[in-house]
Amino acid sequence: MDDSVLKEALTxxxxxxxxxPALRLLLETQASIxxxxxxxxxxxxxxxxxxxERQSPVSMHHDALASVMAAVDARPACDGAEQxxxxxxxxxxxxxxxxxxxxxxxxxxxxxxxGWMFAGPGLRTLTLPVQSDSRTELxxxxxxxxxxxxxxxxxxxxxxxxxxxxxSRGRFGPGEIVVSGPDVTHNPVADKGxxxxxxxxxxxxxxxxxxxxxxxxxxxx
Numbered sequence: 067m068d069d070s071v072l073k074e075a076l077t078x079x080x081x082x083x084x085x086x087p088a089l090r091l092l093l094e095t096q097a098s099i100x101x102x103x104x105x106x107x108x109x110x111x112x113x114x115x116x117x118x119e120r121q122s123p124v125s126m127h128h129d130a131l132a133s134v135m136a137a138v139d140a141r142p143a144c145d146g147a148e149q150x151x152x153x154x155x156x157x158x159x160x161x162x163x164x165x166x167x168x169x170x171x172x173x174x175x176x177x178x179x180x181g182w183m184f185a186g187p188g189l190r191t192l193t194l195p196v197q198s199d200s201r202t203e204l205x206x207x208x209x210x211x212x213x214x215x216x217x218x219x220x221x222x223x224x225x226x227x228x229x230x231x232x233x234s235r236g237r238f239g240p241g242e243i244v245v246s247g248p249d250v251t252h253n254p255v256a257d258k259g260x261x262x263x264x265x266x267x268x269x270x271x272x273x274x275x276x277x278x279x280x281x282x283x284x285x286x287x
Contacts, residue, residue, distance in 0.1 A: 100241030220269030229262030
């Protein structure tokens with residue numbers, strides 16, 4: 067599927083309320099830092115709202131509102147333990163809080179329950195607690211470093227939030243979503259300058275090539 071067609075389909079699913087939570091987070095985060103993306107989501111929401119108003123009303127159970135409010139009240143209150151643990155983690159917290167607001171609570175929660183993982187020289191990953199069949203991660207890539215060369219068994223959508231990275235297809239900066247599938251083999255490397263922060267939503271798994279590929283196959287035996 068062409069990238070533009072895929073992004074249109076994602077926007078339509080978002081407006082219909084049918085988008086996977088991980089992809090929803092991806093679009094909302096992009097909209098928070100990219101004016102054109104924000105306008106696209108708002109236009110899609112407006113269109114969906116206009117279509118909804120044309121639908122015939124459906125009767126609801128007499129205590130539907132009370133049931134919803136009771137469910138909201140039943141949600142456990144946050145005692146702040148995750149945020150206290152996250153703040154204790156040190157300097158990376160300041161960087162997290164400079165990221166788009168849709169990520170703050172998820173990232174602080176993730177740091178309080180495991181934290182950043184070493185994924186190679188200059189590369190750390192933070193798995194976000196999103197209810198999705200896809201893996202949702204923050205990537206922190208030091209300038210000049212990147213992920214080992216790999217391909218994908220499914221789609222990977224990566225939103226650049228700060229800094230930039232380059233691969234064989236070009237350079238990608240803040241607000242851009244990069245789509246990679248099984249037809250893409252690449253070695254994304256953070257550009258010089260700022261640390262590159264990216265949000266990645268990945269179906270399936272990564273398949274590494276070269277020495278990392280040999281190690282990957284060994285550990286799967």
